[in-house]
Amino acid sequence: MKYISTRGQAPSLDFEGVTLAGLAADGGLYVPEAWPQFTRDEIAAMAGLPYAELAARIMTPFVGESLTPQRLRELTAQAYGRFAHAAVTPLRQLDERHWVLELFHGPTLAFKDVALQMLGLLFEEFLARRDDHLTIVGATSGDTGSAAIDAVAGRAKVDIFMLHPHGRVSDVQRRQMTTVIAPNVTNIAIDGSFDDAQAMVKRMFNDKAMTDRFGIAAVNSINWARLMSQVVYYFAAALQLGAPAREVAFAVPTGNFGDVFAGYVAAKMGLPVKRLIVATNINDILHRALSTGDYSAGTVTPTAAPSMDIQVSSNFERLLFDACGRDGAALSAQMAQFDATKDLQLTNAQREAMAALFTSARCEPAQMAQTMRWAYEACGEVLDPHTAIGLYAARAQAGELPADVPVVTLATAHPAKFVDAVERATGVRPPLPARVGDLFEREERCEHLPGTYEAVAAYVADHATPKTGAKEA
Numbered sequence: 001m002k003y004i005s006t007r008g009q010a011p012s013l014d015f016e017g018v019t020l021a022g023l024a025a026d027g028g029l030y031v032p033e034a035w036p037q038f039t040r041d042e043i044a045a046m047a048g049l050p051y052a053e054l055a056a057r058i059m060t061p062f063v064g065e066s067l068t069p070q071r072l073r074e075l076t077a078q079a080y081g082r083f084a085h086a087a088v089t090p091l092r093q094l095d096e097r098h099w100v101l102e103l104f105h106g107p108t109l110a111f112k113d114v115a116l117q118m119l120g121l122l123f124e125e126f127l128a129r130r131d132d133h134l135t136i137v138g139a140t141s142g143d144t145g146s147a148a149i150d151a152v153a154g155r156a157k158v159d160i161f162m163l164h165p166h167g168r169v170s171d172v173q174r175r176q177m178t179t180v181i182a183p184n185v186t187n188i189a190i191d192g193s194f195d196d197a198q199a200m201v202k203r204m205f206n207d208k209a210m211t212d213r214f215g216i217a218a219v220n221s222i223n224w225a226r227l228m229s230q231v232v233y234y235f236a237a238a239l240q241l242g243a244p245a246r247e248v249a250f251a252v253p254t255g256n257f258g259d260v261f262a263g264y265v266a267a268k269m270g271l272p273v274k275r276l277i278v279a280t281n282i283n284d285i286l287h288r289a290l291s292t293g294d295y296s297a298g299t300v301t302p303t304a305a306p307s308m309d310i311q312v313s314s315n316f317e318r319l320l321f322d323a324c325g326r327d328g329a330a331l332s333a334q335m336a337q338f339d340a341t342k343d344l345q346l347t348n349a350q351r352e353a354m355a356a357l358f359t360s361a362r363c364e365p366a367q368m369a370q371t372m373r374w375a376y377e378a379c380g381e382v383l384d385p386h387t388a389i390g391l392y393a394a395r396a397q398a399g400e401l402p403a404d405v406p407v408v409t410l411a412t413a414h415p416a417k418f419v420d421a422v423e424r425a426t427g428v429r430p431p432l433p434a435r436v437g438d439l440f441e442r443e444e445r446c447e448h449l450p451g452t453y454e455a456v457a458a459y460v461a462d463h464a465t466p467k468t469g470a471k472e473a
């Protein structure tokens with residue numbers, strides 16, 4: 001399997017190369033040169049497989065020659081062995097129409113663990129083959145950070161610098177990052193929003209002085225291996241609900257468009273996905289893009305679903321690329337305009353291509369709280385704010401779908417990560433699971449930097465380990 005850049009200029013890479021690369025050299029994102037496909041019979045034969053085995057089956061065509069089938073199975077067994085539920089991503093029924101797919105049984109209580117436990121192992125595997133060092137620079141609105149840190153803390157040949165927006169993540173999210181005291185882990189709170197942090201990370205990939213000196217890698221969903229791992233749970237859920245004989249719809253609380261793009265990939269691979277419902281909070285750029293074609297970024301407004309407080313949605317570029325017939329030059333021009341003006345209007349062809357599978361809904365804070373209350377009072381389920389936004393969209397859109405299509409909402413985080421918002425809406429204060437340990441007793445360690453690229457780049461340059469053979473600055 002080869003991977004190409006959405007902007008058409010960077011050299012193509014194999015799976016190992018793309019895992020270690022992050023952003024493509026032309027500023028684009030890597031995607032497989034063609035979507036692998038399973039036949040209906042192949043999908044039917046996956047029913048009932050243990051999660052780790054299913055993961056190996058789904059990942060095989062993406063991994064290509066980079067891992068033997070045996071080694072891939074060992075890695076998926078190891079990655080999913082750390083989950084607190086035997087099903088890894090269990091499905092729970094809310095009522096006759098709605099289901100939630102619980103993606104928060106990993107070590108840091110959010111869906112990010114599903115991909116990052118695997119990515120940590122892939123980094124280790126590929127680094128063992130070469131005399132090299134990785135400097136991971138990531139941006140987080142709360143969940144990627146803790147999952148990535150858990151996945152790489154203490155690993156040899158890897159340093160991680162994780163940027164989060166100061167004061168804009170929950171206390172649990174912050175502590176899950178800042179209480180990991182390991183020599184290869186640095187947390188940096190920046191003044192600004194998640195979008196500012198993400199823009200700095202992307203700029204660093206394009207900063208030749210930095211990339212010549214450090215082997216910079218990504219843990220955000222710009223890294224293809226993240227999305228590949230997330231495709232698996234769409235298959236796991238749909239198979240349990242009767243796929244391939246039955247179509248299934250998914251509602252996905254969305255920020256950086258990684259999770260829902262994985263659903264799109266599953267559909268491309270042959271899974272019968274009837275609809276992908278993109279749910280946003282009031283930071284609604286994706287709802288506007290999908291409903292009116294207006295992909296223009298405003299300022300980010302902090303909300304009680306902080307992990308979705310995003311206005312520049314990285315992975316939307318991957319969908320735009322497919323929706324313009326994979327024309328790298330045309331997409332490059334569109335993205336250059338967006339980078340300069342923060343305004344991009346979708347073409348009619350792009351809108352039509354997206355409308356075949358995607359719909360969207362924007363959820364107001366009161367609707368989010370009301371949905372949390374409904375789930376608790378009518379179904380006995382305590383949901384986190386992000387999941388509630390997904391469920392709000394699922395319930396708003398279910399009427400547009402045939403009555404026999406089940407609607408699965410992705411439950412992206414454990415409610416205890418956002419305990420104050422959950423308590424405000426439901427009166428319930430969910431406890432932290434025991435596996436998180438004494439989070440509020442531990443010492444915190446975190447740098448606080450101004451929200452400028454220069455400050456962050458200088459800090460990383462002073463503290464990161466240069467790659468093998470790199471010249472001193």
Ligand SMILES: Cc1ncc(COP(=O)(O)O)c(C=O)c1O
Pocket residue numbers: 110111142143144221253254255256257258259260307308386387412413
């Ligand atoms: C709890 C939670 N829900 C939803 C999202 C949005 O997911 P994505 O950025 O993949 O669209 C995030 C952040 O990514 C998150 O942490």
Ligand SMILES: N[C@@H](CCOP(=O)(O)O)C(=O)O
Pocket residue numbers: 139140141142143144145219220221222255256258307308314
């Ligand atoms: N909501 C995310 C933002 C980063 O998204 P990613 O999926 O691209 O890593 C977070 O919690 O950090």
